[in-house]
Amino acid sequence: MALPSPDFVRLADDARSRITEINFTEAARRVATGAILLDIREKEEFSRSHLTGAKHLSRGVLEMRITDVLPDKTTAIVCYCTGGNRSALAADTLQKMGYTNVASLAGGLTAFSEQQKAGKDGSALPGPPQT
Numbered sequence: 001m002a003l004p005s006p007d008f009v010r011l012a013d014d015a016r017s018r019i020t021e022i023n024f025t026e027a028a029r030r031v032a033t034g035a036i037l038l039d040i041r042e043k044e045e046f047s048r049s050h051l052t053g054a055k056h057l058s059r060g061v062l063e064m065r066i067t068d069v070l071p072d073k074t075t076a077i078v079c080y081c082t083g084g085n086r087s088a089l090a091a092d093t094l095q096k097m098g099y100t101n102v103a104s105l106a107g108g109l110t111a112f113s114e115q116q117k118a119g120k121d122g123s124a125l126p127g128p129p130q131t
Helices: 006-016 024-032 043-048 059-069 085-096 108-117
Strands: 036-039 077-080 102-105
Touching: 006 085, 024 077, 024 102, 024 108, 059 085, 077 085, 077 108, 085 102, 102 108
Parallel strands: 036 077, 077 102
Antiparallel strands: none
């Protein structure tokens, strides 16, 4: 996968200034209490692997389809992607659309996998990513 452009990273960093980013332990806690995992990667990425139980809604159609998938704007949502940039943008967008309980998984699936390999992830996120 290509590295994101500096402009894209700046855009994601700007979004991070307005959202809540959470670690794996907090994400697992939220999921255990009813939060929805929202995978915002492209369809092909989701098809290759995803966290168990995640709903899929590509970043490209998020604004058009979110109310079909999650009509209740108070629903707890944890967005994730591969590296945490697209999910930060998605969380920012959802907040702008009136969703009130949105977070982004810091570092995305890449950081999640690295934590698991290092044996540092004691959380109960519904994973590892499913293929």
